[in-house]
Amino acid sequence: MKKIILILLINAALLAGCQTRPPNMHQLHTQSERTPSSKPVILLMADSIMDKPLQEAIRNGQAPAFEFLITHGRYYPDVVSSFPTMSVTVDSTLLTGTHPDQHRIPGLVWFNAGEQRVINYGTGLREVIKQGPNQVLTDSLLHLNNRHLNPDIRTIHEQLADHGKESASINALIYSGNTKHKLVLPDSVASLSPLPSELETQGPKLLSLGVLSQHNPANQWNTFVWQSYGINNKFSAEELKMMIKENRLTDLNVVYFPDNDLIVHRKGPETLKGIREMDQQLQEILNAYGSWEESLKQAIWIVMGDSGQAVIGADRNKSVIPLKERLGAYRIADQNPPAAGQDQMVLCVNERMAYVYLLTPDLSFEDVAEQLRQDDRMDVIAWKENDGVRVRAGGSEKTLHYNVNGTYVDTYNQKWSLQGDHDLLDITVSEGDNKIQYGSYPDALQRLYSSLNSHEGRYLVITAKPGYEFIGDGSPTHVGGGGHGSLHKDDSLVPLIVTGTDLLPHSLRLVDMKPWLLQLLNVKND
Structure with missing residues (x-):
């Protein structure tokens, strides 16, 4: 999903039939705080x-390059991602x-309850056109990093800067930091947008984001319309190679x-094409x-x-679940204009997950x-109830209620109360010590x-079963291909390769990567 912004840009370019201006070039800043004996950390997200x-x-x-790094380091096949399993x-x-x-x-x-409108960072072309490209551009290019991301929570870029360290972000959609960029x-x-041609944002010391902000002059050949304006592997590799x-x-x-994301969406999770291509880079x-x-020797x-x-x-008739039809008894709002007084419900689809407001x-x-x-x-159907969570499931009469701070302790030392059918979330509880083990839904409770x-509002979280x-x-569909968004392990488990350090994260969860990265760089997680 890293190309969501560029879907909008490509569409605008095709409509306008214009050439792009010369790319936004910046002078690279040489890092100064790192001593020759300390290694930089290079984090590649595939x-x-x-x-x-x-x-x-x-x-x-x-995949000889992947194999080389695994052979000379450590490999973990099942790091738990966030939820929903959507890139932003x-x-x-x-x-x-x-x-x-x-x-x-x-x-x-x-759905933003305060503004009474749907926030869409750019899922699919039809949704974007319906909601309005200008609003989607504003939300994705300005509001996502500078307003919607909680300003009270420090990003790793901000914490490193606070401690005199420098960081870089290449083609990442979330990049909030202390340095002003254009x-x-x-x-x-x-030419098609009321937005100014130059947008001010906050990022790390070095921010590179396709044609919007690039540093390697030779990369202008990787920023054409058909190359997603630089949001592609080649661009990322060329920026990093120059820095090295x-x-x-x-x-x-x-x-x-x-x-790889778009390739898997089209061809399905078994395809090797994207892996082969990234290995070349x-x-x-x-x-x-x-x-x-x-x-x-030179980097972690x-x-x-x-x-x-x-x-x-x-089979589209079977594999695609049309939510409007399933909830046809209710008055469902259009995404644009904003929800009106007579509307009863708003649907926000994130592929294999959805919010029902x-x-x-x-x-x-x-x-x-x-x-x-x-x-x-339907797989998981859940909503807030009595300060906890009520869980149901498609095709089942079973129910589960759980809350924080109970007598059950899970793999990550998180405590929960549980009443009802544990198997709705494929949870196993050991008798005697109340230990929770997760199955098909990793770290499901948290x-x-x-x-x-x-976020604010009255809403249900629903997910679809695999398939x-x-x-x-x-919203876009991926019939015969692959999709993500849900709580299921198919969407939630990702591999991790670590080479050049003996330090490990507290647990194999994405949420535990930041304190580990700070530890690698000798920065206190304050």
Whole structure:
């Protein structure tokens, strides 16, 4: 999902038929705080990379760079992502070390109760056109990092700067930091938008985001319309290679490789194409040091995914769940204009997850849940109840209620109270010591609880079973391919490769990556 902003830019360019202005070039800042004996940390995020296809590519000899890093480091196949498993939420968790109940980015699409409108950072072209490209551009380019991301929660970029360290962000959509930057819109977009051609934003010392903000002059050949204006693997690799060759790496360098996501969406989770292509870029990056062995001496390497993807069935009539039809008894608001007084409900679809907002007090969660559970393609159906969480499931009469601070303790030393059918979330409780073990829904209690407390409003969280995805008012579908968003392990588990350090995160969860990264850089997590 790293290309969501560029979907808008591509559309605008095609409509305008214009050439883009010269790319926004900045002078790279040489990091100054890191001593020659300390290693920079290079964190490569590979969108939708998963353990099974990665291992197959290595066995087939199609991923020698991945294999090299694994052989000379450590490999963990099942790091738990954030929830919903959508890029903006996942990235916010990575950079803040918090769940959505604290960082306040609940998904790619959500309903802002205070403004009475849907926030859409750019899911699909039809939704964007319906809502209005200008509003989506404003939300994604300005509000996402500078307003919607909780300003009271410090990102890793901000904390490093506070301690005299420098950091870089290449092609990451979440990048909030202490340094002012300008994002320069291409002429083809600026000519169609009331937004100023230059937008001010806050980021780390070095911010690179496709054609909007680039540093390597040679990268202008990787920023054309058909190359997603620079939000692509080649652009990311070229920016990083220049930093390596010119000895301009910062203390922490976060680099996103987005291409695999769209490939998996089209071809399904078993495809190796995106892994092969990223491995080629990774080989070039390692070669920038002169030899692969030298690259290990000069940096700490971390390569990981952001979310997985589940298979979506090839039969559209079965694999796509039309929420408007399922909830047809209610008056459902259009995404644009904002919800009106007569509307009862707003639907915000995030692929295999959705928020269902109840706008009128006469609607009960139980009644809506009863409508939803009639469809056995539904997986988890949940809402807030008595300060806790009520869980139902499609095609089932079972129910579960849970809350924080109970007598049950899970794998991550989080305490919970539980009443009802544990198997709704595939939870096993050991008799005698009340230990919770998770099955098909990793860290389910915390991740679901945080999503239900991530923003204001009365809403249900629903997910689809593997093989299925939701469709809303113009949202994209991935029939015969792959999709993510849900709580299920298919969407939630990602691999992690660590080379060059013996330090490990507190637990194998994305939410625990930030304090670990700070520890690697000798910075206190205050």
